[in-house]
Amino acid sequence: MKLLLTNIKELLQVRENSPLKLSGKEMKGLPTLKNAWVFLNNGKIEDYGTMDNLKEYEGFKPLDCSGKMVLPAWCDSHSHLVYAGNREQEFVDRINGLTYQEIAEKGGGIVNSAKKLQETSEEELYNQSATRLEEIMSLGTGALEIKSGYGLTTEAEMKMLRVAKKLSEKYPITIKTTFLGAHAIPTEYKENKDGYMDLLCNEMLPKVAEKGLAEYVDIFCEEGYFSVADMERLLEEGKKYNLIPKVHVNQFNSIGGIESAVKHKALSVDHLEVMTDEDIDALKNSDTMPVALPSCSYFLSIPYAPGRKMIDAGLPLALATDYNPGSTPSGNMNFVVATACIKMRLTPEEAINAATINGAYAMGLSDTHGSITKGKAANLIITKPIPSYGYLPYAFGSNMIDAVIINGKEVK
């Protein structure tokens, strides 16, 4: 399939030689071409330029983009999109005064979702997840990470990962999978966390790895969940199976998880709502991408990751949704980008960089995704006619997306 997009008002994130990630001041730059065209062939970006240098092609479908912006599809590097049912009762409980932690202590939260998921057939889980995936693709997401972590038994964790794999086979979107068996301590192990750690290390990890169901390993390193020592044990064990760490840290407390994750060469550290100066220092000069999840802060009314401070300290930053039934029942990257500008004081350029090339880095995809670069995946968002790209986060409640192309296929 060949597509030729012409008369593009502004083509965003154009990088002849794409960097793997952008840090600090680099994030302020968003290279663009005005009055541009892009030619897509066989699922890839073949070429692009300005209209005064339009090349001659044959056998393509033309798409006139007059007045419209074109940018790389969003790269959402942190999601829990495969889950069963919802948790709207806990949403109401929080409105009535309970905290997220109090709900978890009463048997709600992650273990509540795990119970639902264990009782749901693989087919039904696939159908529910596919509906969510179709929605987020139409909202411009072209690459996605999906975690397990609502199974909490070997079989249910593997069921989640099989569903994620099947989604990646059935849909054009690129999906990366992460094993998050260490998401919460299951009720039957409440008094025996070490027993659950043994199960994770001795049974779950080897089976997930044997079936090739995950590339990354994650753990919720937080008071009341898993300690830094637990994390170190799991990551060491994961290393034996070439599982790369991407971890949940510093959501409610700073307990040393970042420093340890960096030592273990984590690809990303995610959440970061509570950051000390030492945490920021630990990330400097590392290859670990800090990932902020502003929709989670919005939904739980907790602090936002100090994105402004991190970028000003010279760090890179990625933005992701955290799409899940408990803390973020939304997979809308447009809202994430807008909220990062509004609440974290990122400029539109920084937010777009964080949600494209840096998001791609946080799932090991920045050589193929996240920028308009020859040879990269033909993953594009075509906006409605808008005055400037800053209008995207400015018009935060409106859907400004006209069309979405993923791996060369028009999905909206």
Ligand SMILES: N=CN[C@@H](CCC(=O)O)C(=O)O
């Ligand atoms: N914080 C840990 N895990 C998820 C939420 C899980 C849930 O509440 O179901 C998150 O990233 O926000």
Ligand SMILES: [Zn+2]
């Ligand atoms: Zn998460």
